[in-house]
Structure formats: C-alpha cells, structure tokens
Amino acid sequence: MLYVLVCTFSDAEDWFCECPPLYTGRLCQLTSCERNPCSHGATCIPKSPLEAVCLCPYGRQGLLCDQTVNITRPRFSGSDEFGYTSFVAYSSIPSLSFFYEFKLKFTLADSSSAVKDNLMLFAGRKGQGNDGDDFLVLGLKSGRLVHRFNLGSGIATIVSDRLNHQINIHTVTFGRSKKTGWLKVDGQRNRTGLSPGPLVGLNVFNQLFVGGYNEYTPELLPLGSRFRHGFQGCIFDVHFRTRRDGKFQALGQPAGHPAFGRSVGQCGVTPCVHVKCRNGGTCVDSGSSVYCQCPFGWKGALCSETVSVCDVEHSPPPLCAHGSTCIPLPNGYTCQCPLGTAGVYCEKAVTISDPFFSANLSSWMSFPPMSIRHRTDLQVQFQPLSPDGILVYIAQHLSARAGDFFCLSLASGFVQLRYNLGDGTHILQSSEQVDLSGRTWLTVKAGRTGNRGFLSLDNKEVRENVTEGMATLDVATDVFVGGVSTLSFVSTDATEGDPVSFTGGLRELTLNDREFELTERGALSGANIGDWDGTACGYKTKVEIFGCNAQ
Template sequence: MEFRPEAWDGVLLLAGERDDLQGDFMALILHHGFIEFRFDCGSGVGTVRSTETVKLNEWNTLSVYRHRWDAWIQLNQEKRVEGRSKAAAIAPPVQHVTLQLHTCNWRILASQFQGLFSRITFREPLFVGGPGNTTGLERLPVRTGFKGCIRHLEANEHHYRFPLAPQGDAANGFDVEECTADRCSKVPCSHGGKCLTTGGDTAVCLCPLGYTGDLCETRVDLQVPSFNGSSYLRYPGLADTSLSWLELSVTLKPTAPDGVILYNGHHSDATGDFIALYLSSGHVQFTFDLGTGPATLRSENPVRLGEWVEVRVSRTGRLASLEVEEDPAQEILAPGAFTQLSLPLNLYLGGAPSSDMYSPKMKTTASFVGCIQTIVLNNREMGILAEALGGVNVGNCGHACEARPCGDAECRPLRERFTCRCRPGVPHPCPAPDDYTRLVPPPIRASSNAVTSVRYERAVPSFTGSESYLHYNDADTMKRHARYNENV
C-alpha cells in the first residue's frame, strides 16, 4: 500500500468474519500517528505497531506479511522485524496477506499472536479508507476513517483498482474524491520548504524560518514575526514548569478575528491537559483543562484589528484570570479537584502543523493572522525567534527594527516604536560602532603623529531608568560585596 496521510488517526483497511467485528478480523489503522496491524485468528488479537510516526502530507509505503501464526513487517527495504505467536503443535493450512506500506521501524507488542487457530475467515467486504458499515469498533483504538490519499493497494498478488466496477474493483463507496496531492510536483519549494495541498487545485509552500515567498525563494532577516494563517513557531513545551501557576503576557497585532495565538497540550491525540490562547469572533479567549474539564475566559470587548494589544493571563491552581489592555479582568475557577497542569508536548505559537493537534474544547482551530511582538512567560521574556525550535511561513511584521536602527545593539520593539539595548561601555542611545570610538593621545614612547582608536568607556555610568543595567558576577566583586554586607 502507498498512502499519503493528512491526519494522525484513521482506519486504512478493515475486513472481518462478521460485520460487528466479532470473530476473525484484520485491520490496518493509524493510531496517534503510528501504524498498527491488528488481526484475530479466533484466539485473541495480535498487534504490530511502528516505533515512529508516519510522515504527514508525504507518500508512505509499507509491507506486511502473515503466515499462520508468524508475522513480519519490512519497512523501506530495511531488515525484517519478525514475531511468532504461541502456536499449537498441529499446523492448519497456510493463509497470508501481503501489503506495501512505508514509514519507520516496527516492533511486536508483548502479547504477540496467541492461540491455536491460524486461519482468518473473511465473510464481510473489504473496506478501504474507513470502517464502512462495520459495528463493534470498540475492539479498535480508532473509529474514524482515514484522511488522505491511497494510490496503491496490493494483497496476495492482486492489484486493486479503485474505480467502481466495471472500470475498477470497488463495489461501492461514499464521499471519496479525486486525490490532488500530486499537484505538488508543479510547486518546487526551495530552501527546504514543504509543499502542502489546499482546497481546489492549489498548493502552497511551507517555508522554514528565514525564508519567504511563494516558493521559499527569498531570504528574510526576521525581527518581529508575522503570521499569515499558515504559519507557526515551535518551542519546547512548558512540561512541569507551570504545574501550579502560570503568568503569561503577549503583545500582538491581529488582522483577522479568529486564530490560535498559543497552544500547548499533553497528548498527541488532543486529550488531557492543555492551555490555549486564541481569538474567536474578535474576542480574546483563554481555555485550559487540568484534567477534569475545560474552563474558558473571554474578554469583555473584541480587540481592534490592526492595532497592538497586550493580553495577560494568570493562573494559580484552579483559578485563572484574563486581562486585555485596560478592560476589566475576567476570572474563572476550573471544575473538579485537580490543580496542576502538565504540558510535555511542544508549545506552538500562531498555529500548528495540523488542526488535529488542538483540543476539540476550543472555539476555533484557525491559525493566527497578524504580528506577535513579545511574550513574557512566568516573568521571563522569551526570545521569540532565538528560542524557536522551528517554524514555517513566518515573515516580518513591517516594524522599524527591520532597518536595524541600533547598529550592532539589540533593537527591542515597543509596539510601533522601539528602544535599543546597548552593550556595556556604549553610550546611550547606542550609536553605530564607528561613532563611539574616540582618539586618545599616544604614549610618549609611540612614534610621532600616531593616534590610537579605543572603545568609549564611561567612568561614571548613567542609567535610563527602563532598559539599562550593569551585571557583576566576578569573584573579586562578589567578595567585596560580601565583606561590605558584613560590616554594615
């Protein structure tokens, strides 16, 4: 089988002895992004599961083989992984299935394939791409149909043709469309960009950080990130750093009324704990779940599109509050008795690779459109670009910092304005390097007419009251400070 998944879960192939999945059956499913081959010869379910997830929006191939109680899976022409059930001494006749399917490595689950029977009896139709009218799906961990394309299916040396009979082999089907994934062959994304098919006959490139353009052909010097509805930045998750409390401040300029600003979850199937900050119909909303049900805060007034706004979220245990600019703070108490929040998955800003990653308890799954300038998390300002593990389709917001007005100093955006964070020994407001050198008389021993260029140094520092500071950590300074405290 060759397939191109667009979601982490779904039934790829299903056949059984009865339409309620009682008795013998065979199923090939996607579960949390992993491929699982499950079958029951009449004495218990055996399962083979990949150790890595499939590649979303890319073609995957896989081979599965079963002979009596033995099974093996070969992936990408790699070494076969074999498993054997606790078979009986009397061997029934041979029956096997061969499929082709490419992803990663595989392992056999501990239970293996137990029992005395080795045949699988199929009396029901073979369903491809979904469970069809099969009931009893509680025997499987996935009950939804496959989302994506399947372009090759071969079983027991028979190549299945997908059109309906008489042109093909399919007896009937429902809600199946023509696959348009191959249109990416006409969209040559450059600089490591990935092609993603969209509705209709279009496809777009998902560009890595530092590149933009229809084909990711333009390099950009990112300063203040902007998001276009297909963008996101990825960071390490909060994990256990926000178990009992969370302080979050985000400065953003939205240009669309709906979109996910920030999301961090617990499970890849969108269950369990999560936090989500997003826009819904122009209102800022914060939803979180401690494991006993969601709680949602909503701003009193909608934000003004195209204007900078600061959003502040605070959570202590079950109690959370939301403030947007000068609007009154909104508070809520989460249901249940749990008070801690665990978020081991990656944190996403501006969107995510797939909307399936979001909790269904959110009011929107659209990606954010606009600019995000600063994030302060638990009283620490994040380096939005410097700390990102990766991202796609992130551009510049159109801010003054893009012109690098601070020279080699750090340009810190303050909504439409900016300030320069100067290096120690550089006079405020951080002139260009050539402007803060001075000429000093050479030593007497130097040759005539010689001058020496040195860095500007302040004997008496001046502080601006906002962004300026000096930091000491050398041993001599700390010893002097300690001795002074002892004498006070």
C-alpha cells in the same frame, strides 16, 4: 529499522500509543501526513508518501475540508478503506443509571453491507484496567436490529425481527429500566430482555456516539458492544429521556448540537457532485470526506497527474527552495517555508523581529517545553487581522486526545482562555471584541494558579472562582505560538470552533517570567512566518545608523 511503540495511560482516556516519527493512528499503523494540506482540523490520512486524504470534521466537506455543509439529517458512510468510521459524538447524558429510552429514525444505504454488522449508537466505558465495561449499544446484525447493555454483571441482548426493506424510513424505540430492556422496530411487536446478575445500575459517563466511533479498531470497545463496521445510511430525529414520565429531548448541549464528528454528510447529498475525477478515476464518497480513486498510472487529488506535482521527476519540477516542503494541492502545490524564509517558493530570506502569522498559510512557531504545573502566567501583545486563531497552545500530548492543555485564542473576535487540568475544561472570555484593524497593539494577560484562572485584555479583567477539583497542569509538548504544527492534533475542547492559526502580529511574549525570543534564531521550529512591520528591529530596539540597539 525497528520502532518501539510506547503505550501511555491518560487521566481520562485510558491509553493510547505515542508514535515514533513518521507514524500516526491509534496503533501507529499509518505513516504520518508531514505534508498536511487538510484544513479546519481534518484528520489527514496518507494515500501515498506524498498524497493525503482528508477526513473532514463535522460541518465540513470537500477534498481539503475547506467547504461548509449544513447538516440537518446526518448521513454516515460506514467504514472507509483506511479503517475509520464516520460518526457524530454528543456530550454525555447524565442520569442513565436506572432508566433510559431512545427513539430515532433511519434509512439504509443501497448496499448489502449496510445491514451485516453495523454500529448505530454507543455509549460506554472502555472495559480496560479499572475502567469497567458498562455500556449500551444499538446496531445491525444480519438484517436485524440488536440492543445490548451491560450493567457490570453480564450482557443483555434483545434482537428484532428482520427489517422489512419495503419500508423506506424505519423507526426504532429502545430502552431499559433497571435490569429490563426493550426494543421496538417499525410495526414489529415489542421485544424485551433481562440483564443477568444482581446489578441494576448503568455506570456510563462518556460521550454518546451515533453512526460509528472514534476508535480505529472495534476490538478496543467492550466485549459485546463490538460491531465490525460503522452505519451506512442516515440516522435522524434522535431523542432520549432518562425518566419514564420525562419528556423526550434531543441529544447534545445545547440540544441538537454535536460535540464533534468525522466524515458526516447531509442525507441525500453527495460531495462527489463538486469533484470531477479525471482519467477514469472514481469519486469515493465517504460522508462529507471525498477523494478520487485513481486507475493504475495516475495520481493526484483528481487523478490528473502521472506523478505527484511534488515529485522531483515531475515536469516541470516543483520550485520550492531547498529546505522548504512541497505540499500537493488539488490544483498545483504550495511551499511550506521554514523559519527565516518567505515567498511563494520560500526563495526570500527574511529576518524576523516581530513575527507575522497567517491562518491561510497555517503559520506557527514552537519553543522548548517548560513546566507550568502549579502556576501559569502568560502575557503577550498582538495586533489581529482575523477574528479567530490560536495565540498560545501547550498540552500534555500533541494529539486530539491531548489530556491536560492550556490554550489562549481568538474566538469570533473575543479573547478566550481555555484550560483543562484533567477534570473538565475551564473557559474565560473577554467582555469585548478586539480591534481587527491591525493598527493597535493589544495586551492580554492570562493564566491560572491552581484551578483558579484569570484573563485580562488591556487591563479589563475576568476571573474565575473555582474551589474544588484538580489543581495541577501537566504538559509536555513544545510551547506553540500563533498556531500548531498539526492543527488536527489540537484538543477538540481547546478552541470554540475549528482550530486555525492566528493572523496578525505578535510581540513581547512572556510565560512564567521567561521571555520568548520571537525570531528565527530564538524559536525551536516553525513554518510560514513573516516579519510584521518589515523592519530589522523589534519592539525593544531602536533603529540607529549602525543597526539595532536595545532601548
């Protein structure tokens, strides 16, 4: 079968491919992880039709990214066998136009490939369409450090002497003042270079990446900034200033805090100490992401299975009921239940009146797309049992590069509304934390008219006064309730922490005067949904001898 890839232009992200079913990746080059076991928004990469590798977000590690890791000195693993680099992204740095100076320290991995062709730091535009090709980049090439920048009229290149491998911790200072750039490495003499052409200003407003980049292929970066692999080793103590007389400061907002990242570990620590591959398998350490490379004839997360536990030929065969989805785990499997079923093996029929969601089961429901372009008016009642979780999520694209989005969620017990109209994320938060006992129905009203948002929890209101900027919300995905079908496809700006499903009960959901039927009949799709109170009647019905009648 021949599939046609659709190239979509986005307001902020230039372009990406809208992939056909069963495919994912920047170029739709990978089969998708329909049976996704990865947690906390990790990137799921198919290792085989039934087995996946989880590329962990920043601060997470392990086979399923279910363990936390404290990172004080980030460790990068270069490019993995799937073509992805480990990286840390920081918020954009204002005022880079006429002067910047960075200083950092790094150590190299014990590998000859660590100094061949490796990206260390990048900030720049994509170089496609009208986006321009301004950039600054630091990398390693054939054992030398390279500092390049492009102000729009040509590339300046400054190259160091070869690194002294007797030095364990290397120090680097590099920068630029208008057309003149410089690079100083360890005890080497300072080297300078001049930008060609008449331009003197650097127009870069994108995030700054350290250790690698979030694109799948280096060819998607501007010409001159491309390195074949990500960095292998540790990069730390990164500081910058944007004035010659200014003080150096740490990256991020707040200082020292990354925006997001992938497959980044702690320097000197390997997650392989927690993973014991069996039957001759080899543990592959990819920063914080880890998996077993199995010898021929063995499969499974720990190379402990000759065939996947979800294969029908496995002995014993999986017990998931017909219509459910078997998902392999490091120690067995779990069954993902379609709407109307529940139980360990999805063997029980369940009638949903008021749905129950569980973050541990990655629950979610979805409803057909609807227009909320000029006005968004949402109301829902809920009884939470956990301080974090998505209540409602809608976006322009079901992808981490979501474009416009609208997200109502719990964050550390507070109700939080986040929406993006194409010019930045608006955030409103309740003044009080919610009751997590599961005994009280809470009512939240949230939305926006144009770019002005509002949020109220049990009639305690928060309003945002915005007078400038974009005023329309363009969305096209299903309306997701209680979670999202693939949590790694939630925008990185839509939740305060890692995206997780809601835990608790929901009822009386209306959006722009449309009331949603939160049942197995009313929903378009969903997974792992129970019934909140165990009764056949919902909040708008009363129990009578012959069944449920509307009140």
